[in-house]
Amino acid sequence: MKAWVAWGAIVAILLAALVLLALGVGHETPVDDFGLSAWGGVVFAVAALSFGTVGALIVARVEHNRIGWVFWVTGLSIAVGNLAFQYADHGLYIAEQRLPGATFAAWLPVGIPPAFGLLGIALLLFPDGRLPSRGWRPALVLALAGIAFNVVGYGLRPGPLDAPFDVVDNPFGVAGAKEPLDALSGLGWLLMGLSVGLAAVAMSRRLRRAHGVERQQLKWLAFAAAITGTAIVADVISYFIQDTGFESVRNAVLAFAFAVFPVAAGAAILRYRLFDIDVVINRTLVYGALTAALGATYLALVLLLGLTLGTSNLAIAISTLAVAALFRPARARIQAAVDRRFYRRRYDAALTLESFGARLRDELDLETLGADLRDVVSETVQPASVSLWLRRDR
Numbered sequence: 001m002k003a004w005v006a007w008g009a010i011v012a013i014l015l016a017a018l019v020l021l022a023l024g025v026g027h028e029t030p031v032d033d034f035g036l037s038a039w040g041g042v043v044f045a046v047a048a049l050s051f052g053t054v055g056a057l058i059v060a061r062v063e064h065n066r067i068g069w070v071f072w073v074t075g076l077s078i079a080v081g082n083l084a085f086q087y088a089d090h091g092l093y094i095a096e097q098r099l100p101g102a103t104f105a106a107w108l109p110v111g112i113p114p115a116f117g118l119l120g121i122a123l124l125l126f127p128d129g130r131l132p133s134r135g136w137r138p139a140l141v142l143a144l145a146g147i148a149f150n151v152v153g154y155g156l157r158p159g160p161l162d163a164p165f166d167v168v169d170n171p172f173g174v175a176g177a178k179e180p181l182d183a184l185s186g187l188g189w190l191l192m193g194l195s196v197g198l199a200a201v202a203m204s205r206r207l208r209r210a211h212g213v214e215r216q217q218l219k220w221l222a223f224a225a226a227i228t229g230t231a232i233v234a235d236v237i238s239y240f241i242q243d244t245g246f247e248s249v250r251n252a253v254l255a256f257a258f259a260v261f262p263v264a265a266g267a268a269i270l271r272y273r274l275f276d277i278d279v280v281i282n283r284t285l286v287y288g289a290l291t292a293a294l295g296a297t298y299l300a301l302v303l304l305l306g307l308t309l310g311t312s313n314l315a316i317a318i319s320t321l322a323v324a325a326l327f328r329p330a331r332a333r334i335q336a337a338v339d340r341r342f343y344r345r346r347y348d349a350a351l352t353l354e355s356f357g358a359r360l361r362d363e364l365d366l367e368t369l370g371a372d373l374r375d376v377v378s379e380t381v382q383p384a385s386v387s388l389w390l391r392r393d394r
Contacts, residue, residue, distance in 0.1 A: 006072050007056035012047045014077040020086040029093035030164035031085075043255035044082045044111075050259035051075030051115075054266035064271060065129035067122055071262050074118040078258070081111025088165055106165035107172065109154040115258065116232075117147035117192040122261075123199030123225065127217040127269055132202050139198035146191030155187025200225065217268035224264030231257030289334050290327075298323045 021041045062068065085103040091102025120143040124131055131137065158173030158181075160166040174181065203225070207218045231253050279349030298319050305315035 003056040003059035003068070003072075006059070006076075007052050008047060010052035010072070010075050010079045013076075013083050014048060017041060017045060017079070017083040017086045020083070020090050024086070024090055024094050027094045029089055031089045031093070038065055041082055041086055043252045044078055047255040047258040048075045048079035048082060051078065051262045054262040057266060058269055062129075067125050067127075067129050067265065069120045069271065070118055070125065073267075074115045074122070074262075077110050077114045077118070078112070081108070082106040084110065092165065092167065103168050103171055106168055107170060108153070109151045112254075112258075113150045113154070113188070113192070114147050117143045117150070117188075117195065119228070119258075120146075120192060120195035120199045121263065122265065123196065123203055123221070126203065126221050126265060127214060132206055134202060136198070136202055139195050139202065142191045142198070143195035144187045146193075146195060149184050149191065150188025151368045153181045153188055155182075157185070158183040196229075200229075213271065217271075220264045220268035228257045228261045230340070286331065286335050286338050289338070290331050293322050293330060293334070294326065297326065 018041070051071045052075030053071075055068045055075060058065055058068030058071065060068075070189060087099070088102050088106035091099030092106065095102075124136060124140055124143070131140065156170075156172055156174045156177065158170055158175050158178050160169055179290065201220060203221065207215065207222065212216055222252055301319035301322055302315050308315075
Protein backbone atom coordinates (compact mmCIF):
# COMPACT_ATOMS: atom_id res chain seq x y z
CA MET A 1 0.00 0.00 0.00
CA LYS A 2 2.77 2.46 0.92
CA ALA A 3 4.42 1.85 -2.46
CA TRP A 4 1.36 3.04 -4.34
CA VAL A 5 0.88 6.02 -2.01
CA ALA A 6 4.46 7.02 -2.83
CA TRP A 7 3.74 6.52 -6.54
CA GLY A 8 0.59 8.66 -6.22
CA ALA A 9 2.69 11.49 -4.79
CA ILE A 10 4.88 11.52 -7.91
CA VAL A 11 1.83 11.42 -10.18
CA ALA A 12 0.24 14.36 -8.33
CA ILE A 13 3.44 16.41 -8.68
CA LEU A 14 3.65 15.60 -12.39
CA LEU A 15 0.00 16.53 -12.95
CA ALA A 16 0.66 19.92 -11.35
CA ALA A 17 3.68 20.40 -13.62
CA LEU A 18 1.61 19.48 -16.70
CA VAL A 19 -1.07 21.99 -15.71
CA LEU A 20 1.57 24.72 -15.58
CA LEU A 21 2.86 23.55 -18.94
CA ALA A 22 -0.61 23.84 -20.45
CA LEU A 23 -1.07 27.33 -19.00
CA GLY A 24 2.24 28.42 -20.49
CA VAL A 25 1.54 27.26 -24.04
CA GLY A 26 1.79 30.20 -26.45
CA HIS A 27 3.98 32.32 -24.17
CA GLU A 28 7.58 32.90 -25.21
CA THR A 29 10.01 33.02 -22.29
CA PRO A 30 13.78 32.66 -21.83
CA VAL A 31 13.11 29.02 -20.88
CA ASP A 32 12.35 28.26 -24.55
CA ASP A 33 16.02 28.79 -25.38
CA PHE A 34 16.91 25.88 -23.08
CA GLY A 35 14.52 23.29 -24.54
CA LEU A 36 12.68 22.98 -21.22
CA SER A 37 9.37 24.55 -22.14
CA ALA A 38 6.42 22.37 -23.13
CA TRP A 39 8.27 19.53 -24.88
CA GLY A 40 11.13 19.41 -22.38
CA GLY A 41 8.70 19.34 -19.46
CA VAL A 42 6.80 16.42 -20.98
CA VAL A 43 9.85 14.25 -21.61
CA PHE A 44 11.19 14.80 -18.10
CA ALA A 45 7.74 13.97 -16.74
CA VAL A 46 7.95 10.66 -18.63
CA ALA A 47 11.36 9.97 -17.08
CA ALA A 48 10.08 10.74 -13.58
CA LEU A 49 7.00 8.56 -14.07
CA SER A 50 9.17 5.75 -15.38
CA PHE A 51 11.38 5.72 -12.29
CA GLY A 52 8.45 6.19 -9.92
CA THR A 53 6.30 3.45 -11.45
CA VAL A 54 9.07 0.86 -11.62
CA GLY A 55 10.16 1.75 -8.09
CA ALA A 56 6.63 1.28 -6.78
CA LEU A 57 6.31 -2.09 -8.56
CA ILE A 58 9.57 -3.33 -7.06
CA VAL A 59 8.67 -2.13 -3.57
CA ALA A 60 5.24 -3.77 -3.83
CA ARG A 61 6.49 -7.14 -5.11
CA VAL A 62 10.08 -7.40 -3.82
CA GLU A 63 9.92 -5.23 -0.73
CA HIS A 64 13.34 -6.19 0.62
CA ASN A 65 15.06 -4.92 -2.54
CA ARG A 66 16.22 -1.36 -1.80
CA ILE A 67 16.50 -0.50 -5.49
CA GLY A 68 12.74 0.10 -5.47
CA TRP A 69 13.12 3.03 -3.08
CA VAL A 70 16.20 4.30 -4.92
CA PHE A 71 14.14 4.45 -8.10
CA TRP A 72 11.26 6.14 -6.29
CA VAL A 73 13.55 8.84 -4.86
CA THR A 74 15.03 9.34 -8.33
CA GLY A 75 11.58 9.76 -9.85
CA LEU A 76 10.58 12.13 -7.04
CA SER A 77 13.71 14.24 -7.56
CA ILE A 78 13.07 14.58 -11.30
CA ALA A 79 9.35 15.27 -10.74
CA VAL A 80 9.94 17.96 -8.10
CA GLY A 81 12.68 19.53 -10.23
CA ASN A 82 10.34 19.60 -13.22
CA LEU A 83 7.50 21.16 -11.21
CA ALA A 84 9.84 23.76 -9.67
CA PHE A 85 11.20 24.66 -13.10
CA GLN A 86 7.73 25.09 -14.62
CA TYR A 87 6.46 27.08 -11.63
CA ALA A 88 9.49 29.38 -11.75
CA ASP A 89 8.98 29.89 -15.48
CA HIS A 90 5.31 30.73 -14.93
CA GLY A 91 5.90 32.84 -11.84
CA LEU A 92 8.81 34.88 -13.20
CA TYR A 93 7.98 35.28 -16.88
CA ILE A 94 4.33 34.47 -17.65
CA ALA A 95 2.21 35.72 -14.75
CA GLU A 96 1.35 39.43 -14.71
CA GLN A 97 2.89 39.72 -11.25
CA ARG A 98 5.65 37.60 -9.77
CA LEU A 99 4.03 34.64 -8.01
CA PRO A 100 4.88 33.89 -4.38
CA GLY A 101 7.59 31.27 -4.09
CA ALA A 102 8.74 31.69 -7.70
CA THR A 103 12.24 32.67 -6.59
CA PHE A 104 12.44 29.66 -4.29
CA ALA A 105 11.25 27.39 -7.10
CA ALA A 106 13.94 28.77 -9.41
CA TRP A 107 16.56 28.09 -6.70
CA LEU A 108 15.43 24.57 -5.75
CA PRO A 109 18.51 22.40 -6.48
CA VAL A 110 16.86 19.11 -7.44
CA GLY A 111 16.39 17.24 -10.68
CA ILE A 112 19.02 15.63 -12.88
CA PRO A 113 22.13 16.14 -10.64
CA PRO A 114 20.79 14.07 -7.71
CA ALA A 115 19.30 11.60 -10.20
CA PHE A 116 22.74 11.07 -11.71
CA GLY A 117 24.20 10.19 -8.31
CA LEU A 118 21.28 7.89 -7.54
CA LEU A 119 21.95 6.13 -10.83
CA GLY A 120 25.35 5.05 -9.48
CA ILE A 121 23.72 3.77 -6.29
CA ALA A 122 21.21 1.71 -8.28
CA LEU A 123 24.02 0.17 -10.34
CA LEU A 124 25.88 -0.78 -7.14
CA LEU A 125 22.84 -2.43 -5.58
CA PHE A 126 21.57 -4.29 -8.64
CA PRO A 127 20.01 -6.87 -8.80
CA ASP A 128 19.28 -7.93 -5.20
CA GLY A 129 19.48 -4.54 -3.42
CA ARG A 130 22.79 -5.34 -1.72
CA LEU A 131 26.37 -4.30 -2.42
CA PRO A 132 28.58 -6.96 -4.07
CA SER A 133 30.71 -6.88 -0.88
CA ARG A 134 31.68 -4.53 1.93
CA GLY A 135 34.64 -3.39 -0.13
CA TRP A 136 32.26 -1.43 -2.37
CA ARG A 137 30.98 0.80 0.43
CA PRO A 138 33.38 3.64 -0.55
CA ALA A 139 31.70 3.78 -3.98
CA LEU A 140 28.34 4.20 -2.25
CA VAL A 141 29.80 6.95 -0.04
CA LEU A 142 31.18 8.71 -3.13
CA ALA A 143 27.72 8.79 -4.72
CA LEU A 144 26.06 10.18 -1.59
CA ALA A 145 28.83 12.72 -1.03
CA GLY A 146 28.66 13.79 -4.66
CA ILE A 147 24.92 14.44 -4.39
CA ALA A 148 25.38 16.40 -1.15
CA PHE A 149 28.30 18.49 -2.47
CA ASN A 150 26.49 19.33 -5.69
CA VAL A 151 23.27 20.36 -3.95
CA VAL A 152 25.05 22.41 -1.25
CA GLY A 153 27.40 24.05 -3.75
CA TYR A 154 24.60 25.07 -6.05
CA GLY A 155 22.15 25.94 -3.29
CA LEU A 156 24.47 28.33 -1.41
CA ARG A 157 26.33 29.94 -4.32
CA PRO A 158 25.79 33.72 -4.17
CA GLY A 159 24.78 35.98 -7.03
CA PRO A 160 22.41 35.36 -9.94
CA LEU A 161 21.00 31.88 -10.45
CA ASP A 162 21.85 29.90 -13.57
CA ALA A 163 20.11 30.82 -16.81
CA PRO A 164 17.26 31.01 -17.64
CA PHE A 165 16.51 32.25 -14.10
CA ASP A 166 19.48 34.62 -13.88
CA VAL A 167 17.05 37.54 -13.41
CA VAL A 168 16.95 36.71 -9.68
CA ASP A 169 19.70 36.36 -7.10
CA ASN A 170 20.13 33.28 -4.96
CA PRO A 171 18.01 33.92 -1.84
CA PHE A 172 20.25 31.62 0.22
CA GLY A 173 23.61 32.61 -1.24
CA VAL A 174 26.59 32.95 1.08
CA ALA A 175 28.30 36.26 0.31
CA GLY A 176 31.92 36.03 -0.78
CA ALA A 177 31.88 32.24 -1.21
CA LYS A 178 31.11 31.95 -4.92
CA GLU A 179 34.38 30.33 -6.04
CA PRO A 180 34.61 27.77 -3.19
CA LEU A 181 30.98 26.80 -3.70
CA ASP A 182 31.42 26.49 -7.46
CA ALA A 183 34.38 24.21 -6.75
CA LEU A 184 32.27 22.21 -4.30
CA SER A 185 29.52 21.78 -6.88
CA GLY A 186 32.07 20.68 -9.49
CA LEU A 187 33.57 18.24 -7.00
CA GLY A 188 30.09 16.83 -6.51
CA TRP A 189 29.79 16.12 -10.23
CA LEU A 190 33.22 14.52 -10.21
CA LEU A 191 32.40 12.23 -7.27
CA MET A 192 29.06 11.21 -8.80
CA GLY A 193 30.77 10.41 -12.09
CA LEU A 194 33.44 8.41 -10.25
CA SER A 195 30.78 6.46 -8.34
CA VAL A 196 28.99 5.59 -11.60
CA GLY A 197 32.31 4.41 -13.08
CA LEU A 198 33.05 2.25 -10.02
CA ALA A 199 29.51 0.88 -10.12
CA ALA A 200 30.06 -0.13 -13.75
CA VAL A 201 33.21 -1.99 -12.70
CA ALA A 202 31.29 -3.74 -9.90
CA MET A 203 28.56 -4.72 -12.35
CA SER A 204 31.06 -6.14 -14.85
CA ARG A 205 32.66 -8.24 -12.11
CA ARG A 206 29.26 -9.51 -11.05
CA LEU A 207 28.50 -10.39 -14.66
CA ARG A 208 31.68 -12.46 -15.00
CA ARG A 209 30.79 -14.49 -11.89
CA ALA A 210 27.04 -14.72 -12.51
CA HIS A 211 25.13 -17.69 -13.89
CA GLY A 212 21.54 -18.42 -14.86
CA VAL A 213 18.92 -15.89 -13.83
CA GLU A 214 21.35 -13.40 -12.29
CA ARG A 215 23.40 -13.33 -15.49
CA GLN A 216 20.32 -12.53 -17.57
CA GLN A 217 19.35 -9.80 -15.08
CA LEU A 218 22.80 -8.23 -15.37
CA LYS A 219 22.60 -8.36 -19.16
CA TRP A 220 19.38 -6.34 -19.05
CA LEU A 221 20.99 -3.73 -16.82
CA ALA A 222 24.17 -3.60 -18.90
CA PHE A 223 22.07 -2.99 -22.01
CA ALA A 224 20.14 -0.15 -20.35
CA ALA A 225 23.27 1.31 -18.76
CA ALA A 226 24.97 1.39 -22.17
CA ILE A 227 22.06 3.40 -23.62
CA THR A 228 21.93 5.77 -20.65
CA GLY A 229 25.70 6.20 -20.51
CA THR A 230 25.90 6.94 -24.23
CA ALA A 231 23.16 9.56 -23.89
CA ILE A 232 24.91 11.21 -20.93
CA VAL A 233 28.22 11.41 -22.80
CA ALA A 234 26.45 12.78 -25.88
CA ASP A 235 24.66 15.32 -23.66
CA VAL A 236 27.94 16.53 -22.15
CA ILE A 237 29.50 16.88 -25.61
CA SER A 238 26.45 18.59 -27.11
CA TYR A 239 26.37 21.06 -24.21
CA PHE A 240 29.22 22.92 -25.90
CA ILE A 241 27.34 23.24 -29.19
CA GLN A 242 26.07 26.80 -29.31
CA ASP A 243 22.81 26.04 -31.08
CA THR A 244 19.67 26.91 -29.12
CA GLY A 245 17.50 24.87 -31.48
CA PHE A 246 19.39 21.75 -30.44
CA GLU A 247 18.48 22.00 -26.75
CA SER A 248 15.06 20.34 -27.07
CA VAL A 249 16.53 17.32 -28.83
CA ARG A 250 19.36 17.09 -26.29
CA ASN A 251 17.01 17.14 -23.32
CA ALA A 252 14.57 14.73 -24.95
CA VAL A 253 17.32 12.19 -25.64
CA LEU A 254 18.64 12.52 -22.08
CA ALA A 255 15.19 12.06 -20.54
CA PHE A 256 14.48 9.05 -22.79
CA ALA A 257 17.78 7.46 -21.79
CA PHE A 258 16.96 7.94 -18.10
CA ALA A 259 13.52 6.40 -18.71
CA VAL A 260 14.99 3.29 -20.39
CA PHE A 261 17.17 2.46 -17.38
CA PRO A 262 14.44 1.80 -14.76
CA VAL A 263 12.24 -0.05 -17.25
CA ALA A 264 15.02 -2.50 -18.14
CA ALA A 265 16.13 -2.87 -14.51
CA GLY A 266 12.53 -3.40 -13.37
CA ALA A 267 11.94 -6.06 -16.02
CA ALA A 268 15.11 -7.83 -14.86
CA ILE A 269 14.27 -7.69 -11.15
CA LEU A 270 10.65 -8.76 -11.69
CA ARG A 271 11.88 -11.33 -14.25
CA TYR A 272 9.48 -10.23 -16.98
CA ARG A 273 10.56 -11.80 -20.31
CA LEU A 274 13.96 -12.14 -18.69
CA PHE A 275 15.54 -14.44 -21.26
CA ASP A 276 14.59 -12.21 -24.22
CA ILE A 277 17.59 -9.97 -23.57
CA ASP A 278 19.84 -11.84 -26.01
CA VAL A 279 17.34 -11.23 -28.79
CA VAL A 280 17.06 -7.54 -27.84
CA ILE A 281 20.84 -7.05 -27.81
CA ASN A 282 21.23 -8.95 -31.07
CA ARG A 283 18.58 -6.87 -32.84
CA THR A 284 20.01 -3.64 -31.45
CA LEU A 285 23.49 -4.45 -32.72
CA VAL A 286 22.23 -5.55 -36.13
CA TYR A 287 19.81 -2.71 -36.82
CA GLY A 288 22.07 -0.08 -35.27
CA ALA A 289 24.95 -1.13 -37.54
CA LEU A 290 22.58 -1.46 -40.49
CA THR A 291 21.18 2.04 -39.99
CA ALA A 292 24.67 3.54 -39.74
CA ALA A 293 25.93 1.66 -42.80
CA LEU A 294 22.94 2.45 -45.01
CA GLY A 295 22.88 6.08 -43.84
CA ALA A 296 26.54 6.54 -44.70
CA THR A 297 26.01 4.82 -48.05
CA TYR A 298 23.03 7.03 -48.86
CA LEU A 299 24.91 10.25 -48.08
CA ALA A 300 27.95 9.12 -50.08
CA LEU A 301 25.81 8.21 -53.09
CA VAL A 302 23.90 11.49 -52.97
CA LEU A 303 27.13 13.48 -52.89
CA LEU A 304 28.88 11.46 -55.60
CA LEU A 305 25.91 11.27 -57.95
CA GLY A 306 25.11 14.92 -57.31
CA LEU A 307 28.62 15.89 -58.41
CA THR A 308 28.47 13.53 -61.40
CA LEU A 309 24.93 14.14 -62.66
CA GLY A 310 24.45 17.67 -61.41
CA THR A 311 20.76 16.96 -60.67
CA SER A 312 19.98 16.66 -56.99
CA ASN A 313 16.51 15.09 -57.42
CA LEU A 314 17.83 12.35 -59.70
CA ALA A 315 20.75 11.70 -57.36
CA ILE A 316 18.37 11.36 -54.40
CA ALA A 317 16.08 8.99 -56.34
CA ILE A 318 18.93 6.73 -57.48
CA SER A 319 20.48 6.72 -54.00
CA THR A 320 17.15 5.80 -52.40
CA LEU A 321 16.64 2.87 -54.80
CA ALA A 322 20.21 1.69 -54.26
CA VAL A 323 19.87 1.75 -50.47
CA ALA A 324 16.52 -0.08 -50.70
CA ALA A 325 18.16 -2.78 -52.84
CA LEU A 326 21.05 -3.08 -50.38
CA PHE A 327 18.83 -3.47 -47.30
CA ARG A 328 18.31 -7.26 -47.30
CA PRO A 329 21.84 -8.35 -48.31
CA ALA A 330 23.38 -5.82 -45.94
CA ARG A 331 21.19 -7.02 -43.07
CA ALA A 332 22.13 -10.65 -43.76
CA ARG A 333 25.84 -9.84 -43.80
CA ILE A 334 25.68 -7.73 -40.64
CA GLN A 335 23.60 -10.42 -38.89
CA ALA A 336 26.21 -13.03 -39.77
CA ALA A 337 29.01 -10.75 -38.58
CA VAL A 338 27.28 -10.04 -35.26
CA ASP A 339 26.56 -13.74 -34.68
CA ARG A 340 30.15 -14.65 -35.57
CA ARG A 341 31.62 -11.97 -33.27
CA PHE A 342 29.24 -11.95 -30.29
CA TYR A 343 27.31 -15.24 -30.51
CA ARG A 344 30.07 -17.58 -31.66
CA ARG A 345 28.62 -20.75 -30.16
CA ARG A 346 25.23 -20.17 -31.77
CA TYR A 347 26.91 -19.27 -35.08
CA ASP A 348 29.02 -22.45 -35.05
CA ALA A 349 25.95 -24.52 -34.19
CA ALA A 350 24.01 -23.01 -37.09
CA LEU A 351 26.86 -23.80 -39.50
CA THR A 352 27.06 -27.36 -38.16
CA LEU A 353 23.32 -27.93 -38.63
CA GLU A 354 23.44 -26.41 -42.11
CA SER A 355 26.28 -28.72 -43.07
CA PHE A 356 24.46 -31.73 -41.62
CA GLY A 357 21.34 -30.85 -43.59
CA ALA A 358 23.36 -30.83 -46.80
CA ARG A 359 24.88 -34.24 -46.02
CA LEU A 360 21.50 -35.63 -45.03
CA ARG A 361 20.18 -35.19 -48.56
CA ASP A 362 22.95 -37.36 -50.03
CA GLU A 363 23.62 -39.94 -47.31
CA LEU A 364 21.95 -43.34 -47.79
CA ASP A 365 23.80 -45.52 -45.26
CA LEU A 366 21.78 -45.70 -42.02
CA GLU A 367 24.73 -46.46 -39.74
CA THR A 368 26.78 -43.59 -41.12
CA LEU A 369 23.80 -41.28 -40.81
CA GLY A 370 23.25 -42.31 -37.18
CA ALA A 371 26.87 -41.67 -36.26
CA ASP A 372 26.77 -38.33 -38.03
CA LEU A 373 23.58 -37.36 -36.16
CA ARG A 374 25.16 -38.22 -32.79
CA ASP A 375 28.20 -36.11 -33.62
CA VAL A 376 26.03 -33.14 -34.60
CA VAL A 377 23.95 -33.34 -31.41
CA SER A 378 27.08 -33.59 -29.28
CA GLU A 379 28.67 -30.61 -30.97
CA THR A 380 25.65 -28.28 -30.95
CA VAL A 381 23.71 -29.20 -27.80
CA GLN A 382 26.70 -30.57 -25.83
CA PRO A 383 24.72 -33.05 -23.66
CA ALA A 384 26.34 -35.29 -21.05
CA SER A 385 25.62 -38.36 -23.22
CA VAL A 386 23.92 -39.19 -26.52
CA SER A 387 21.95 -42.30 -27.41
CA LEU A 388 20.15 -43.07 -30.66
CA TRP A 389 17.38 -45.65 -31.06
CA LEU A 390 16.25 -46.55 -34.55
CA ARG A 391 13.00 -48.34 -35.17
CA ARG A 392 13.36 -51.30 -37.54
CA ASP A 393 10.41 -52.53 -39.57
CA ARG A 394 9.71 -56.24 -39.20
